Amino acid sequence: MTGGAGRSSPGRRRPPPERSATIVPGVPAPEEHRGDRYPLGAAITLEELDRDPHPALARLRAREPVSWVPALGGWLVTRHDLVLAAMRDARTFTVEDPRFSTARVVGPSMLSLDGDEHALHRAPFMAPFRLRAVRERFSREVEVRSQQLIDSFRARGCAELRREFAGPPAAEIIAGALGLEHAETARLLSWYETIVASVSEITAGGPPTRAGELAYEALSERLRAAIATGGSLLAQAAGRAASGASDMAPAQAVGRPALSQEQIASNAAVLLFGGIETTEGMIANLLAHLLTNPDRARAAGADPGALDAAIDESLRLEPAAAVIDRYSATSTELGGARIGRRELVRLSLAAANRDPAVFAEPDAFTPGRPNAGRQLAFAAGPHVCVGVHLARLEARIGVDALLRLLPGLALRDRASPEVRGLVFRKPARVDATWG
Numbered sequence: 431m432t433g434g435a436g437r438s439s440p441g442r443r444r445p446p447p448e449r450s451a452t453i454v455p456g457v458p459a460p461e462e463h464r465g466d467r468y469p470l471g472a473a474i475t476l477e478e479l480d481r482d483p484h485p486a487l488a489r490l491r492a493r494e495p496v497s498w499v500p501a502l503g504g505w506l507v508t509r510h511d512l513v514l515a516a517m518r519d520a521r522t523f524t525v526e527d528p529r530f531s532t533a534r535v536v537g538p539s540m541l542s543l544d545g546d547e548h549a550l551h552r553a554p555f556m557a558p559f560r561l562r563a564v565r566e567r568f569s570r571e572v573e574v575r576s577q578q579l580i581d582s583f584r585a586r587g588c589a590e591l592r593r594e595f596a597g598p599p600a601a602e603i604i605a606g607a608l609g610l611e612h613a614e615t616a617r618l619l620s621w622y623e624t625i626v627a628s629v630s631e632i633t634a635g636g637p638p639t640r641a642g643e644l645a646y647e648a649l650s651e652r653l654r655a656a657i658a659t660g661g662s663l664l665a666q667a668a669g670r671a672a673s674g675a676s677d678m679a680p681a682q683a684v685g686r687p688a689l690s691q692e693q694i695a696s697n698a699a700v701l702l703f704g705g706i707e708t709t710e711g712m713i714a715n716l717l718a719h720l721l722t723n724p725d726r727a728r729a730a731g732a733d734p735g736a737l738d739a740a741i742d743e744s745l746r747l748e749p750a751a752a753v754i755d756r757y758s759a760t761s762t763e764l765g766g767a768r769i770g771r772r773e774l775v776r777l778s779l780a781a782a783n784r785d786p787a788v789f790a791e792p793d794a795f796t797p798g799r800p801n802a803g804r805q806l807a808f809a810a811g812p813h814v815c816v817g818v819h820l821a822r823l824e825a826r827i828g829v830d831a832l833l834r835l836l837p838g839l840a841l842r843d844r845a846s847p848e849v850r851g852l853v854f855r856k857p858a859r860v861d862a863t864w865g
């Protein structure tokens with residue numbers, strides 16, 4: 431889940447700004463004059479960014495790497511080094527802004543805070559998502575769930591793999607970790623969709639929806655009950671937070687009141703949402719990339735190393751979270767652009783991941799690149815993804831099972847599924863056949 435206060439859907443237009451004449455060197459140009467300076471940005475539409483952004487992003491990256499995009503009501507950063515620099519500089523490019531729509535629905539959390547407060551909210555959730563802890567806690571569960579899903583459609587000889595395979599575990603696994611029962615997943619997803627609809631409403635300039643508030647209240651209450659029941663990862667995180675142990679907060683924060691149950695629940699909601707749409711998108715994109723390149727699919731089916739390389743390369747080519755939002759805490763300069771104070775700065779992970787200055791033949795699906803680790807799908811800096819190891823584990827175990835258990839797995843129409851999405855990018859469907 432990203433804070434996405436930029437435009438998420440074409441529709442609402444912003445009122446035209448007041449006119450002012452003078453342009454002062456070194457001072458951000460008034461918005462209405464930015465079109466002259468950023469003609470490529472001025473020409474971009476939300477439709478283009480949703481449907482097939484890569485050609486437009488390539489033009490921006492080459493000629494306006496930090497461009498003013500009126501359709502977003504903000505700046506769009508597309509060059510790898512500039513996106514990385516902004517992610518690492520949370521003082522200048524912060525998530526702390528009233529427009530950070532997620533916070534307006536689920537309350538403040540690690541996703542919408544910076545500095546010591548951020549560290550305080552994030553610390554209790556780090557240990558259970560470290561690589562070893564993730565392997566020990568989730569491997570068996572993901573194996574069993576993948577097998578169950580494959581058994582449910584194998585005899586049919588065909589399936590729509592995004593909804594029938596990639597989607598379900600993404601929600602169930604994290605819900606289970608937070609102490610929710612498997613049977614509650616459907617209810618959880620309905621809360622999720624209602625809350626995401628409210629976030630989109632805010633992103634489009636509207637107020638939070640009442641339905642969204644009620645859904646979050648119900649979710650928060652359920653998460654607090656899970657904390658009280660104990661035994662879950664969430665209850666352990668709450669226990670760690672309450673311990674006031676030094677590793678739970680930066681030195682300066684020691685002695686501050688521990689996170690309240692509401693704050694723990696807000697962060698649990700961010701964990702939940704951080705892992706649902708993204709993980710589903712990652713697995714659906716990976717299947718689309720592999721089944722469009724049968725040789726790569728065969729290699730990945732035969733060698734775990736080749737599958738890991740395909741996971742990295744698919745995330746590079748189509749990161750499930752295509753953009754993340756920041757706000758300029760002060761007026762500043764990035765890549766030659768003069769950015770005013772408190773302006774939206776949208777960082778395009780999708781564009782950075784196809785920067786030819788970093789990745790040779792950036793539009794080609796080439797698993798095994800020597801610098802695959804420089805791809806930014808999980809972000810970088812203080813807000814680097816907490817769930818990276820869990821996401822990778824779900825993709826590795828799930829796709830390995832599909833390739834092993836469904837010989838001849840192929841796309842039904844042979845055509846590469848179309849990938850869409852302004853913030854979360856994935857194919858609407860992955861129709862496959864086998865046997």
Ligand code: HEM
Binds near residue numbers: 540541604701709750
């Ligand atoms: C392929 C799957 C995933 C992708 C592509 C992804 C991507 C990201 C990105 C780009 C961010 C940075 C957001 C920002 O800086 O504004 C992030 C943060 C986060 N992700 Fe993930 N994520 C994935 C899976 C998960 C999973 C499975 C979880 C749950 C365990 C998760 C939990 C989080 C949390 C809690 C944050 C906020 C960290 C912070 O702000 O300190 N993510 N993720």
